[in-house]
Amino acid sequence: MTVDGISTYPGLGFGPMGPVEPLPGEPPGTQLRQNQDTTTELPTTEKTKKERTFVIAAFEFHRVETPFLIGLWIFFASLAKIGFHMAPKLSRMLPESCLLVFVGVLIGALLLSTHSVHVQPLTPDTFFLYMLPPIILDAGYFMPNRLFFDHLGTILLFAVVGTVFNTLTIGASLWACGQTGMFGCTTPLLDMLLFGALISAVDPVAVLAVFEEIHVDEVLYIVVFGESLLNDAVTVVLYHMFEAYTEMGPSRLVYTDILAGLASFLVVAVGGTCIGVVWGFATGLVTRFTNEVRVIEPIFIFVMAYLAYLNAEMFHMSGILAITFCGITMKNYVEANISHKSHTTIKYTMKMLSSSSETIIFMFLGVATVNNTHVWNTWFVLLTIVFCSIFRIIGVYIFSAVANKFRLHKLNRVEKFVMSYGGLRGAVAFALVLLIDPTVVNLQPMFVTTTIAVIYFTVFIQGITIKPLVKILNVKTAEKRKPTMNERIHERCMDHLMAGIEDILGKHGNHHMRDKFKRFDNRFIRPFLLRNYQGAEPKILETYSKLAMRDAIEYMQRNASTIGNISGAESMSAIFKNYTNTNFNGSPSFSQIDTSTWNIDMQELEYNPSKKDLTDAKIHHLLAEELCKPFRRHRRLSYSRHAVNERDLGIQVNYKTHMNIRRRVGDRKHHHKRSKRGKQDGKNHVTFPEFQQNGSAKQFTHDYIDEVLQEDGEEREVRRDGDDGGITFTAKSPPGYKEVSPTSSHKENSSSLLNQLANLPGFNPLKARIIKQYVKTPEEILPTAVEKSLPWRRDRSTYNFVPNEDILEEDERRLSDDNDNYNMIVAEQARVATPTATETMLPWKREEAEGSGALKQSEFPSWASNKEYLAYNSPSSTFLGGIEKPKHPKSIIGLFRRESSSSTQGAAEAVVLSDSEGHRESTSKGEASSKDGGVRQGPSLLSKRSTSLGGPSVLLMEDVAHSDPLGASSRPASIMQGPQRGQCRRGSMMELTGSMSRDAITEEKCCKSLPESERMGVRRLPLGQSLGREPFIRQLTLASSLTTSSSSEDSSDENT
């Protein structure tokens, strides 16, 4: 049966080193051809047998059999893996590998009972060509390079000398025992040595599987694991050497053959390493040019590593060494070249492939156990296990004693024990033993059985007990952590120091060699392989960017919660526990961190608005009037987070970072003003009464409230306080009132609100043009629109729009069943708020809502980037010339407005300001309306709006820093920000963000609201319900007839 099982697999004659008996003059191509032959032959033999069994389904199954079976195996193996982790008790007690083997045995038994014994999945071919490379690549690619090379001497000692020692001692001992006749069969020395060669090698797959779970100290891990990787060359050479000797026969063996074996070892090891390194550099070089086609970046890593493996096998060299060193080499260069997303892809794909391979290997081991007819020789099995254990221990103690002479970190007794106990055997040995030709080595069946027994012993007995033993012996366990900036810099500095000391001592130690390589690397290799060569210390930069990224996220979290006075921390903020808030607030220089660098994340910030803004100016205009829209978009994203792919989340983070940087840049520029916070606070109250005198303060308040509402429902109470002008936000940046207040006080007497607006320091002719853009349509809607009041209306309309929707949507959901776009959005938001209530209507409604909002969504980046465009081009108002056509505003808001107004009869006469304002409106509506006077247009306006398709909302954009090109963007930002910052902070925010581009803040706010979105949704629902029966006043989008000339004149007046 064994013979049958083996002859089924023609790959038998093919080993990791090629054919078992390579012809001397054989070109490598022959090897490859043979390889292909064997792999294609495999399914055909299975097929012929299958067809006899499954007659009915034969034809269909025949076509897909091979891939189907493969898929089935993978599926069941992965399923088994899931199963284990569903049973925490089981997986805590047993290593995964044991459970997988066990499942494999079960499946094998099942196959045996159905007489499908010939389905022997684990062939040397599949193992060495398909299953092993992913695991080894994963190991090599994620190998801690420095650790590995620091301990390379020890690793090599164990891998080379230790393995040879084990092979010889195990083989000789078994042979000696065989001489006593206790095995009941003749045991030629060479056969025993051959067996010793394959059984003595520590198996990387088994070691990985077990050591990954026990989390031992990194030094211990790297020594054992490095040994298991590097001993492959030794194993392969010894295996082939003894196999060749066996075939030659002991009689014809001359000492030159032994020397040839030694030479062959060098060729196999060094050749494999060199091939791997060359392919690694090649990969680095290729990825240098993939920046235009990021999608295919990961494939290069996998394919080229695999090619390195096959290439080494082609030349009869160690493929494991090749792929290991390929991974080690390529890593540094590839990581610097590829995008962050590609990095994530590579990481996960590699882990997925390797863990699947591992799963399948162990499962197949189990299956193979049952399927082979075993030749059980108790003494041979027992003695093999005993010898393996004993000589492993002896070898470890001897060689660690040798290594300790040269090591700074001495291997102690516990470590030695774990090293010897962790010498697990696994699938490599099994695959090798299957490769033995039973016609040459008669004992091959017995070897197979014994190998399986040894594997079971190491995987089960040692694998299960090593975890408790590690605990009992108190082995140092590894701690996973990211290096801090200090650690990174100081450790690097220490490295240099130690290298210098070594030089002074005239000693060529580790530090010396590493320094030498680093110099060479930085001077010759990196400049060629890296696209963005970033200096000699990429690790420092990398750590810095990572930390800066983390800070940014943390900052966002903290900031968001602070602004809203939200006591309950978001879940994400828990991630950044170790971050100290005092660092941010307390140290004035912190904001400088991100100042000029803009590379908070060197790889990740591919979202680069500045590239797009110039080309997307028109789209900007469409969206500029809907500054509030992105809120919804983001909210929706985060609400359906579970349903949305992860990419969106990543984008959010990017946005956040991006915004945060800019924000902090802005903060820093006005940092000095922050210290004068108290003074400015005092001025806040001075300033706002002025606005009230103009009759617009109330309006301002409303605007702010509305916007804050959409930011966070929880802020409502705070905002109501803000109505009284006493709002105090915890925003850390109250500067800027200084500048605003003089101006506004100067204009105190001005009866014309418009003038005041225009004379605001930040008023920008450019923005005025934006306003002008909407002139035509607004005129129809608001023929009576007074110029003075317009700016405020505009302002208000802009901000009220979305909040209104929020409220209105809740309202409308009850009032109307229309399936218009507006309701779609209502449904969508309602889904967020009350997932259960609207669940049924969700699918199609969401669909439609998205359809209606598609334009908006897709254009969000443009919208964002175009603010930067404004920032850059604000001094010259000419750029917006082409945008002044009013057609854009019609498209989105017009649709919304019309449909919503027509659909909501109840709300038709109502102007919805916001939910919080709605409360207030309900109580003091008359007062409010009278106060606002001409500002609120009421029903008539609404009806007009419903008739006019594209009643555009007008964006008020004036700037604090009029002369500052960057500052041009600040006012809109501050407006957006306004509600959050609080009414009294408006000027200060303008000032604060003077140098920021608008998207920085608006986006930031969008994103900031994301983590809170869920809470917001929850909060909003009751709100909507409570407001549901209130008459809602829908805020109309107002238009201004402001002309460019007038605005520019005003601004020029201000300048003079």
Place this chain on the structure above:
Amino acid sequence: MGNKSSLLLREEEIAQIQEETGFTPNQIERLYSRFTSLDKNDCGTLSREDFLRIPELAINPLSERIVQSFFAESHDDRVNFLQFMRVLAHFRPIKKNRENKLNCREEKLRFAFSMYDLDSDGKISRDELLAILHMMVGANISEEQLTSIAERTIIEADTNNDQMISFEEFCRALERTDVEQKMSIRFLN
């Protein structure tokens, strides 16, 4: 070579050095031979030029600081053998049973700290850190980036908000680092 250098070292000198630094006589002799081979002028002391004549050290980015650390205790810009050995004693690996005051963790850290602390005021200022960063990172990174890195580093370690890293803060920042391991050299016997 060993004979020659040992001839120059008297027994009591060796004993004194051994007492103070913890090196074995063998190591002392070996280091003395290295010392004399560096001492091109045969005057029994080393100058900065003697150090910088070592080719590998000359291209070490921190060579200036490393050499400077040898001259911390000398007043005349010359280093005699005892001072030389005192500095090197910092890098002896720590033996659990034999605690030496020169190679304990704190002394190692203090030595690393002194690499930064140019004005030896017990604090690493932003500029001092920046200077080290400049040496290590090189010219490929903009000044602003380095500045922000330096500031970020200081803020990270700075617990008392003085914008400086004191020695205590330095130790705290590196408390998870295996300094004993990293700042040790295996001296040949």
